[in-house]
Amino acid sequence: MKQSEVLIVGAGPSGLVLALWLKAFGVGVRIVDAASGPGTTSRALAVQARTLELYRQLDLAQAVVDAGHPIEFFNLWAEGKHRARIPLGAIGAGLTPYPFFFIYPQDRHEQLLVERLAAAGLEVERSTTLAGFEERGDLVEARLVDGNGREEVCAARYLIGCDGAHSKVRNVMGVGFPGGTYRQVFYVADIEGDSPALNGELNIDLDEADLLAVFATAPQGRGRLVGTVRDDRAEQAETLQFSDVSQRAIDNLMISVRMVNWFSTYRVHHRVAEHFRRGRAFLVGDAGHIHSPAGGQGMNTGIGDAINLAWKLAAVLHKQAPEELLDSYEAERLPFAQRLVHTTDRAFSFLTADGPVAEIVRTGIVPRLMPLVGKLPAAREFLFRTISQTLVHYRTAPLNAGHAGKVHGGDRLPWVQFDGGDNFAPLPRLGWQVHVYGEVGAELATWCALHGVALRRYDWNEACAEAGLARDAVYLLRPDTYVGLAAGTPSVALLDDYLRANGLRL
Template sequence: MPNEVLIIGAGPTGLVLALWLTRQGVSVRIIDKTSEPGTTSRALALQARTLELYRQLDLTDPVIAGGHHVPAVNMWVEGQRAARLPFEDVGAGLTPYPFLHIFPQDQHERLLIERLEQAGIQVERNIELVDFADRPDSILARLRGPDGAEQDCEARYIVGCDGARSRVRNVIGSGFPGGTYRQLFYVADVNATGTAANGELHIDLDEADFLGVFPIDDKGRVRLIGTVRDERADQASDLEFGDVSNRAIQHLKLQVDEVNWFSTYHVHHRVTDHFRKGHAFLVGDAAHIHSPAGGQGMNTGIGDAINLAWKLASVLAGHAPDRLLDSYEAERIGFARRLVATTDRVFSFATAEGRVADLMRTRIAPVLLPLATRFEAVREYMFRTVSQIMVNYHDSPLSRGTAGHIRAGDRLPWIAAGGVDNYAPLKEIGWQVHVYGQAHAELAAWCTTHGVGLHVFAWQPEHEAAGFVRDALYLLRPDTYVALADTTAAPDSLQSYFAAHQITPASSAA
């Protein structure tokens, strides 16, 4: 069987999945029904957690070099800035990337495609999925090419990265419960000058029509995202930028010099019933969609892809049983549901109508926000949430144990102390053990025998402050989340963990 994984959809989520699988030796085929990659900026934000994970494929540095990091978010009321939340101050010490990073989707896709081509994988375009059948050990897909001719493609697994109208989701019959916001959204990429074109993120709280100004670079190119709720919303196809621009120009004092792109659309808030059925998986927008509040959508899809990639690679290599793949839904569906609920609450607050809602936004929120953000705990919670470094798998069947303040399922805390970055070893995709302090000889011998990387960090006060226990064992999964936390640091705990899940560390198997 030449294709182990057939990927439907070559947006950022599908491309990231293909890259992670290819790096782990999995043969992939990736198709897309469009004739070319996207040419508009669309999704913009890359969160800190995505940048951390991108280190595994040496993507972080080119992404940062090619984009723009946003140092702060500003709240505006009645034409005045009411509050400013500086990301760099809040996130310092929590992540190597204490900022919101802007990297437009068209640039993002070009980088991912270039990396795939360097690995010998071409995106096959003008090809769409017609149908597929799930067999006992594989899937058989029916594909239609640009000339209308159809062909069969067999693969062990199929992954739908094909967006909100996913054909894969339709074939497996997984529902997509949720709803559609009644507001009409508009998006405009413009060249502008003025206070709100200073390279930071700006949100106008004045009216029930949401308005956000997202910097694309520090040279005045910005993305406006807003809503329209009056009679203009019924004429979406006829709307032009001039029909919706007055608020941005008047409230945020923008001078728009050039409109590069303008479009309108409706937004849904939905999560599919199942992320897996048989040999088929749903990833990204095919599994969950929500409002653009917080810049979470693309990052969540990328997180899905990385979570699934190491599990598919392990099963395909014979290093784990098929049931490992069930943990993909168990870990990601709960997060998706919480995210949709959270973004829905934020968006509903920003767009609620009526005198009470207006009072909350224009009088109460501008007073409470600056007061609340004076507290370090509040600022840190907000940053952890938006940056996705708070995402955890505590309830996963793959998580076992607690050592100090670190629970299995946590993202490993980032510490750069004594001139040593504890994230440096995480560039390798594979199981590894971290010990902060000293490692027993028996533990070192077990790791050597089983091909599991052992990384020992000299104990520092910063390790204790982050919640580590001195000399404890922290087993990290290939996606860098803590799988096992054990204060005894006994090799028997590792042996028991892998035996219980019937996993052979990939690096130790020939």
């Protein structure tokens, strides 16, 4: 019987990121996947700013930025007529080191993660499926079947299901997956060709009955088309070819297709698992939540799940925290998934609504209103914060406490620039850290040294105040860089109380 501290089932982006972070924390990991190799189709495209911020902690962000493609403009078409070109550019300037909307196709994304994982000494075990598992005491015994049909048993302290919407892990856990399926059938095609809409920008064409989106995957001549399968052809969705559904794209957006690299039809689902944890088994990514692609949130949410869970598993396995810490994973990520599904559902329903009123709004009012809204600084900031996931917080979860200035425990730390750097610079190794913006007292410095916590002091400036930070306050950052405790001064007693209340030994 093989043994591992953590067994990950599924090697999509969520599973790969989970494995990378666990390896960085020194946890023994095994990762298996039913597929024979990494994905070869682009599938998820968007990499959000919060994901890049988290990637920076393991020196991944720049590799993604160097290989991807920022979206500088949003073009709105209505019934084949170009109606607006809205600049995006650095739409989140001052909020994050990654103030743009960004495209990095999932096939290349996965390959980068696989390479980084291999460099860390861990290979994905391909063509390996999970047949079932049982908890026995403080272990999970999982039955794995390789590509030749040979079965083995792997014992692990924890089992993580990163195995997608049809998750075997979730089924064995017996966790419900309530939700529904939208009536529309969609197609997706990765193409090469010529068109005013293959210009390296985001193009959306609103029609009477549906929509067509073109997401640039290169500065020129390459993109992904997402559109609705119309009329009775939806009944034969499984047998359709690109030529069966492409006429609207060719007519409205003047697309001349040289090559179709990938084509598929699909239905959009909206579901959230009833629980993300049961005993020693956990759900991450699409195994726990699926929703419409509106806003490019799916893959990024799964990556956020993975990083949230990784440091907690490591803390428990290294005996730095009690088993109860793992309950905070569901407490933090499940409510966010539920809110996200609700939000994307409303956006998706608006974009695909039927009826004469919906048609007037979609093809008449929206094309006139969007350019005006796109010029409003407050609207642009709200749009960026929402889509970029920099608004995600865990204020109401029990692991987080206190507030100082406008920053509460559970918040993402506000980003602030200083001469020669910023306050998001990664630690030499993942771990807890204390931030002070102003002066550090001797008692706090001694406390940090005693607990092995990195202490970072930044000179107070106006940007700190604008970000909502409090002068001389103490911000204890968790290993995922969310604020665990925000405290005024004197603060050492509050730090001790926080560790004691959560059973943490740093």
